[in-house]
Amino acid sequence: MTLFWVLAAILIASAIWTITANKAVYSVVALLLNFAALAVTYLTLSAEFMAVIQIIVYSGAILMLFVFVIALLSSGVAPLSVGPNRLPKAVAPAIFIVLVAFGFLAYAVLGATAVVAPAAGANLGTVGTAGVFGSVADFGKALFTVHLLPFEITALILMVAVIGVVLLAGDQAPYVATRRHAERVEREMREAILREGR
Amino acid sequence: MAVAISNYVGLSAVMFFIGVAGVLLRRNPLVMLMSIELMFNSANLLFIAFARAWVANAGQIFAFLIITVAAAEAAIGLAIVVATFRDEKNVDVDQVRLLKG
Numbered sequence: 267m268t269l270f271w272v273l274a275a276i277l278i279a280s281a282i283w284t285i286t287a288n289k290a291v292y293s294v295v296a297l298l299l300n301f302a303a304l305a306v307t308y309l310t311l312s313a314e315f316m317a318v319i320q321i322i323v324y325s326g327a328i329l330m331l332f333v334f335v336i337a338l339l340s341s342g343v344a345p346l347s348v349g350p351n352r353l354p355k356a357v358a359p360a361i362f363i364v365l366v367a368f369g370f371l372a373y374a375v376l377g378a379t380a381v382v383a384p385a386a387g388a389n390l391g392t393v394g395t396a397g398v399f400g401s402v403a404d405f406g407k408a409l410f411t412v413h414l415l416p417f418e419i420t421a422l423i424l425m426v427a428v429i430g431v432v433l434l435a436g437d438q439a440p441y442v443a444t445r446r447h448a449e450r451v452e453r454e455m456r457e458a459i460l461r462e463g464r
Numbered sequence: 465m466a467v468a469i470s471n472y473v474g475l476s477a478v479m480f481f482i483g484v485a486g487v488l489l490r491r492n493p494l495v496m497l498m499s500i501e502l503m504f505n506s507a508n509l510l511f512i513a514f515a516r517a518w519v520a521n522a523g524q525i526f527a528f529l530i531i532t533v534a535a536a537e538a539a540i541g542l543a544i545v546v547a548t549f550r551d552e553k554n555v556d557v558d559q560v561r562l563l564k565g
Contacts, residue, residue, distance in 0.1 A: 267467060270467045270471065274471075274475045277475065277479060278475070278478055278479065278482070281478075281479050281482040281483070281502055282482055284482075284486065284495075284498055284499070284502060285482060285483075285485060285486030285489070285490060285495065285498075285499055285502075287495075290492055290494045290495055290498075293494070293495050293498050294498070297498050297501065297502070300502070300505070301505070304505055304508075304509060307509065308509075308512055311512050311513055311515070311516040312516055313512045313515065313516065313524050313527075315524070315528075316508075316512055316524055316527055316528065319528065319531060320531070323531055323535060324501075324505075324531065324534075327535065328501065328534070328535055328538045331538060331539065331542055332494060332497070332498065332538070332542070335494065335542045335545060335546060336494060338546065338549075339494075339545070339546070339549050356488055356489060360485065360488065360489075363484070364481060367477070367481060368477070371473070371474070371477050374473075375470040375473055375474065390519055399519050399521075400515075400516070400524065404521065405521065405524060405525075405528075408521040408522075408524075408525055409525055409528070412521075412522075413522070413525045416525070416529055417529075420529055420532045420533070423532065423533060423536050424532060424535070424536055426536070427535075427536030427537075427539050427540055428539075430540050430543070431539050431540060431543040434540070434543040434544060434546075434547045435542075435543035435544075435546045435547050435550075
């Protein structure tokens with residue numbers, strides 16, 4: 267219980283630090299703290315594989331991507347000015363949205379009768395031991411048997427993302443095999459052969 | 465489980481709305497993307513908390529898939545930022561208004 271409140275405080279504080287930091291790099295550092303605390307939270311929820319993935323994928327891959335882009339954009343000119351404060355214009359709708367959302371939330375949480383019934387044969391044990399709920403073996407078995415199709419679709423999504431990133435941010439003029447281009451290359455080669463034969 | 469599930473719901477909601485505030489209030493597209501990551505993570509936290517409450521694997525699997533989609537989203541978003549910066553020398557979301565017409 268104490269651990270939960272400590273983690274919740276860290277999570278909320280680092281989230282607020284993320285969106286209020288002046289420099290984007292500080293936002294990344296705050297987000298790193300947030301993700302680390304979240305990984306510990308996942309461990310307390312007996313999701314050990316998710317905790318590891320949180321560290322490897324989020325902190326190791328996505329945040330590094332952010333750092334690289336920040337380094338790329340910060341070289342040379344300073345692209346991000348401070349600019350006018352948006353808060354005064356947005357504060358009324360923001361308060362409205364937050365009130366409505368927390369109203370729904372309070373309604374849902376207070377009205378819910380928290381009936382939590384583990385499925386029959388649920389195997390709940392200490393985090394880190396083999397063969398219990400949330401262990402890597404348990405997770406992998408579920409992922410590759412029951413949820414195989416979503417997993418395969420995920421591979422497709424990642425491939426689309428890779429192709430999209432290369433198209434968006436790759437070379438300025440990538441080689442595209444169009445018919446016109448092919449005809450031009452063919453004509454040039456034919457002319458070169460004729461020149462050489464003469 | 466010593467912690468009631470409603471505590472996780474509340475924590476997740478607070479993190480989500482901090483992310484919403486970040487997207488609405490900041491003009492740096494990188495910080496906006498990071499706020500989107502915050503929102504993704506609050507959803508993930510909820511999935512995993514409910515997976516633990518029901519002792520069902522599906523929540524963890526779904527959170528795993530969300531992480532993959534979030535990785536794709538971050539890569540695409542950052543590529544858009546880089547491409548915009550290359551064209552405009554400026555990634556301020558208030559000044560990049562080509563799509564506004």
